[in-house]
Amino acid sequence: MRLTRFEDLAVVPWRNGGGVTREVAARRDAGAGSDFLWRLSIATVNADGPFSSFVGTDRTIAVLAGRGIALRLPDRTVPVTDDSEPFSFAGEAPVHASVMDGETTDLNAMTRRGWFTHRMRRLHQNGTFSIAGVAAETVVVFGGRTVVEGLGDPLAADRFDALVGIAPGQRITVRPEPDAPTYLIEFFRSRGEQKDSKERPETPMS
Incomplete structure (x- = not known):
């Protein structure tokens, strides 16, 4: 388990110039034939434009x-705002x-279909509460x-910092400032996942 600081994440500009992406964490597999099996990133969007296509991938986005x-x-057209629930869609969908109004910062989770699934939740609790790891990989933003x-020792996390690598059975206690949501992202192994794959630890995307 480690605390990842938002300010330390590498900034990668979009090819269309509409924003930048910061990768929080990812799982890759040399034998799977893809860049990632799952990926969590934070994007800053400042212009209208198309999303990149990720064939065979499921996505969830939150503002x-x-x-x-x-x-x-x-x-259809779906508004995703800072008070709406995360929205999920197929990565290959156009x-x-x-x-809507100026720059927006989004949280994006993606999983390669057949290898991992994921669930993103926005937790609104004030005061102190606990989060337990139940998935193969759990990240808290x-x-x-x-x-x-x-x-x-207690850690002080700032806005958009992330706690990465919460394993099944591990538990943390968080005390957010009032009205600051906590985002829980869980990555579950699919039943059909290949068992002979050689997973590599998280590395930045190029």
């Missing part, structure tokens, strides 16, 4: 800051994003300044 974005899919206990 961390800013008014939000409107996602235009083939059959999606055009329109920024903090929406505001938060005190984290259960790792030895």
Whole structure:
């Protein structure tokens, strides 16, 4: 388990110039034939434009800051705002994003279908509460300044910092500042996952 500071994450510009991405964590497999089996990132979007296509991937997005974005899919338009629940969709679906009002910061989870599934939840509890690891990989992203206990000495996490690598059976206690949501992202191994794969530890994407 480690605390990842948002300010330390590498910034990668989008090819279309519409924003930048910071990778929080990822799981890769040399024998799976893909860049990642799962990936969690934070994107800052400042212009309208299409989402990149990720064939065979499932995605979930939540707005961390800013008014939000409107996602235009083939059959509907979905507003994703800072007070709406995370929205899930297929990575290969053609999606055009329109920024509602100025810059927005988004949390993005992706899993390669057949290898991992994921669940993203926005936790609104005030006061002190506990989070237990039940998935193969669990990541917590903090929406505001938060005190984290259960790792030895208490840690002070700032906005958009992340606690990565919460294993099954591990438990942490968090005390966020009032009205600061906590984002819980869980990555579950799929039953059909190949058993002879050689997984590599997290490394930054190029």
